[in-house]
Amino acid sequence: MYLKQKIFAIIASGLLIVLISVLIKRRKLREEYALLWLATGIGILALVIGYPALVWISRMIGAVAPTTTLFLFALLFIILISISFSVRFSKLAEQMQAVITELAFLRKELEDLKQGKAAGPG
Amino acid sequence: MIKDAVIIVPAFNEAAVIAETLAELKKFADKVIVVDDGSRDETAEKAKRAGAFVSSHCTNLGYGAALKTGFTAGLRYFQEPFFITFDADGQHDPQYLEGLLAPLRSDQADYVIGSRFLAGEAYAAPLARKIGSRLFSLATSALTGQRITDPTSGMLALGRKVARIFSGQLFPFDYPDADVLIMLNRMGYRIKEQAVKMRPARRPGSMHAGILKPAYYMAKMSVSMVHFALRRDLKEQRRVMESVS
Numbered sequence: 001m002y003l004k005q006k007i008f009a010i011i012a013s014g015l016l017i018v019l020i021s022v023l024i025k026r027r028k029l030r031e032e033y034a035l036l037w038l039a040t041g042i043g044i045l046a047l048v049i050g051y052p053a054l055v056w057i058s059r060m061i062g063a064v065a066p067t068t069t070l071f072l073f074a075l076l077f078i079i080l081i082s083i084s085f086s087v088r089f090s091k092l093a094e095q096m097q098a099v100i101t102e103l104a105f106l107r108k109e110l111e112d113l114k115q116g117k118a119a120g121p122g
Numbered sequence: 123m124i125k126d127a128v129i130i131v132p133a134f135n136e137a138a139v140i141a142e143t144l145a146e147l148k149k150f151a152d153k154v155i156v157v158d159d160g161s162r163d164e165t166a167e168k169a170k171r172a173g174a175f176v177s178s179h180c181t182n183l184g185y186g187a188a189l190k191t192g193f194t195a196g197l198r199y200f201q202e203p204f205f206i207t208f209d210a211d212g213q214h215d216p217q218y219l220e221g222l223l224a225p226l227r228s229d230q231a232d233y234v235i236g237s238r239f240l241a242g243e244a245y246a247a248p249l250a251r252k253i254g255s256r257l258f259s260l261a262t263s264a265l266t267g268q269r270i271t272d273p274t275s276g277m278l279a280l281g282r283k284v285a286r287i288f289s290g291q292l293f294p295f296d297y298p299d300a301d302v303l304i305m306l307n308r309m310g311y312r313i314k315e316q317a318v319k320m321r322p323a324r325r326p327g328s329m330h331a332g333i334l335k336p337a338y339y340m341a342k343m344s345v346s347m348v349h350f351a352l353r354r355d356l357k358e359q360r361r362v363m364e365s366v367s
């Protein structure tokens with residue numbers, strides 16, 4: 001791995017960690033959503049700094065160059081992050097449906113109360 | 123006049139036809155819930171004027187979500203032992219409501235499907251939809267071990283126990299069809315089909331119109347069917363849901 005590639009990878013992952021930390025600090029990003037992003041930054045940083053480990057992993061997975069391993073890991077993290085978003089969206093859709101159903105009932109009950117009748121059939 | 127069932131009518135932008143549908147329905151059944159799924163027209167107002175119990179979603183959530191709200195409202199605000207789902211667009215004929223309820227009343231079934239194909243009559247639909255419907259019929263029959271001729275029918279009758287399952291997390295938001303049949307079969311509920319005839323809708327358009335929506339429907343339904351077919355905890359889910367009722 002060339003020195004320039006190393007410097008670029010260190011700066012990019014460092015910036016990612018700083019950006020996520022700032023977003024958490026400003027309460028623009030909740031910690032539970034930031035974990036995988038931080039893991040991505042820290043993972044890439046660790047692999048670049050611990051270069052022999054990167055070379056060893058590359059040999060283990062049959063990658064031609066250590067930079068390929070780095071990209072592969074970055075891609076895997078992004079896939080993981082996308083899956084985690086899908087899981088959270090599914091949960092949110094579930095919660096939104098429940099809230100909208102309850103809201104529909106509350107509106108109906110409020111309307112009935114305003115009209116002076118008990119909420120219920122008819 | 124049906125006294126032991128509540129009719130659930132999901133409706134999205136059906137202002138042009140809802141009054142006519144409800145006026146006809148009211149000749150056969152007294153209790154009607156209309157779930158207005160975030161309509162941008164006067165669907166809710168017209169349904170209220172027609173004497174229905176109306177629950178309005180503040181935004182459009184989809185057919186399955188509207189049904190889910192209907193079942194939840196039915197369980198919460200009504201005491202009747204049975205529910206029937208009925209389309210707002212006039213395709214469903216209320217003359218068949220009694221026939222749908224018969225297997226529930228005689229305790230021969232827990233879930234009754236109004237089948238367009240049971241009597242062997244031709245149903246006017248585009249070829250692609252006919253092929254899709256036939257494929258789902260074959261797959262559902264194979265996975266449930268019983269002949270299901272019309273797994274995509276929206277005219278259904280069910281009791282409070284099944285309604286409680288449908289008001290829970292397992293019920294899909296968008297198109298609850300063949301996947302739900304497999305789920306109920308795996309839970310041990312008895313499914314039966316009754317022959318019904320459907321009429322042309324009172325207004326043009328369908329929720330399965332276009333190319334992308336049917337493609338999404340086919341893909342999503344296939345995944346959902348496999349998911350329910352492979353699940354091993356559905357009997358336990360039933361036990362839990364029935365124990366809290």
